[in-house]
Amino acid sequence: MKKNAMLLSVILVSTLMVVSSAVAETVIQNKGSDTLVNVAQTWAEAYQKVDPKVSVAVTGGGSGTGFAALINGTVDIANASRKIKRIERNMAKKNGHDPVQFIVGYDALAVFINIHNPLNEISLDKLAGIYGEKGKIVKWDQLGIKVPGCANQEIIRVSRQNNSGTYAYFRETIMKRQDYKSGSRDMHGSKDVIDLVDQTPCAIGYSGLAYDTDQVKMLCISEKDGDKCVEPSEKTASNKTYPIARPLFMYTNGKPKGEVKKYIDWILSDEGQCIIKKKGYAPVRSVTCK
16 A cells, blocks of 8 residues: 555656646746837737747837846847947946847838828928927917817827837937927827827827727828828838838847747747738738738
8 A cells, every 4th residue: 555655656746747847938038119019919929829838028118128128137038119229239238248139020100190180191391390399380270280179279299208219219210319399298108199199189199000090090201391191001111111111129138049049030930920910010021921
């Protein structure tokens, strides 16, 4: 009887060891861009079916937050909607980290207005006039329109917080690095921008293409006044005809190895690129998706 009990105990311990081994996980820490957070979460969920032993923990907070974590060595992958700054790269190297860049897709940075706003297109010059500190455009009637429900026609500028890569890209590309006008409503996330524009007749905001909804309107964008405008879309982001198309990045600490390399490789595979395509962004190359 004692032999049987001992044998049963050995079998039970062996079984527990096998089960424990089967559920053991490698956790990849992934943080950063709010523009990329939704697709990053979808990638993480899909990859767990590819390799159940690997779990990808995704958080947003903005590109600056992702780079700060990469500098401090607390993430495996930082998501970003802008390139890493020289000062950030130098800080990372000072801490013994070497940021390596991967382009994982392309985005058409969209400009949103309330669905009842009659405006259909705008130039980058006009956007700079609305958002830039030197800009003179403060009311919708300066653009030759009248917005229903906007009592004094004053433009309400909706922006992102300064740790956002979208904030930095908009400032550099459209406003040529001039500062934003004071008084903008700075939102924490892309969805918050869309929600406020939806609820506010006088508002204008900007965000990634994938955040478009039926409750807001995307403007057709031209480089200069009088130029032909281009609609934001996956196609115009991919072929770079949209004036404010931008790459989306992932950064690793040094050339990725092991499970992190496998994950990055999978994101850049047809399967991973079809996911970003389905989320409304442009893949890094042409892919055929089911």
